[in-house]
Amino acid sequence: MMKAMMWEGRDALRLVDVPVPECKPGWLLLKVMSAGVCATDAHIIHGTFFNGEPPHVLGHEIAGEVVQVGDPSLAAWIGRRVVVETAIGCGVCEHCRSGNKHLCAQGGEIGFPPYAGGYAQYVAVPYTCAHVLPDTMTYDEGGILEAIACPVGAIRRIGLAFGQTVLVQGVGIAGLSFLQAVRACCAGKVIATITRESKRDLALRYGADVVVNVAAEDWHARVLAETEGRGVDLSIDAAGAPQSIADAVTLCAARGRVLLYGLPNEQSLPPFPVTRIIMKQLTVLGLTNNELGWAPLLSMVARGDINVRDMVTHRFSLAQLPQAIELVSRRPDDLIKAVVHPWA
Ligand SMILES: [Zn+2]
Ligand SMILES: [Zn+2]
16 A cells, blocks of 8 residues: 545545555556646646546656566666656557657546556556656656656757747746756847746846846837847747737747747637737747657756756645645745655
């Protein structure tokens, strides 16, 4: 048996004893050492986002040690420290074979029904989802890597040429990851937006050259002034607000690219600025994750090009997951990312 935090319904979490997950052929059993607490889980628990029915063990940001394998061919995995890339695909369709198994029609994801997740002492995952952690990386860095892998994979997909200007709206974990990723990719001037002055230092520390407070200045004029009146070559929305999505298009230079990453509230979808997109000949891409971003990301973190360690700002035991969810929902200024330690 093991301890797991069971999501039982709206705002209902309970620490329970459940059987250790079965480790099928092709799968690994991990002792979970760190699990990132994602805002998506908070939405699911609060009933504001739907992705399967309770009861279920959530948690899709996972790092741990392999303690058992489902068949002898995987014996070499025993004892490895790994981080989990949670998308599960059929392995044979075009999406699966092009690094996009999260788009697989037969697919699913560890941490969402029917696949039990990382808010537990053990989790079972296909070996194809496991990436070995470099020795220099901690389990906590692995535990939040999924939140960074998605933005980094998005930059890998949309591309960035040497010296191009970038706007990043939003300085949550995604925004900070975008800042570091474009910096590592040799961006030119990088402009970040904040809505609270208390976030300015953070944006500067994670790679912004210019930080504009959208609540305190005529910030469109400022972005244009910083880009010789052109707008930016790559305009990233990591905020997901109706206004920020429209602004991402407005502030993109002609023939530039817009990367939409922040998910808007379905109830307040922004008007689609189609005329601007056409007349300025913009490329607009919606991006989530891409498994091919993981290996380069692990190398970048190991080399120190991307700092993950400082993004882990809060640590909780498994029993404290409700407090962690409350924290993530409240989003205090000092929160970047919280993790739970199931063995603490
Ligand atoms: Zn997540
Ligand atoms: Zn597939």
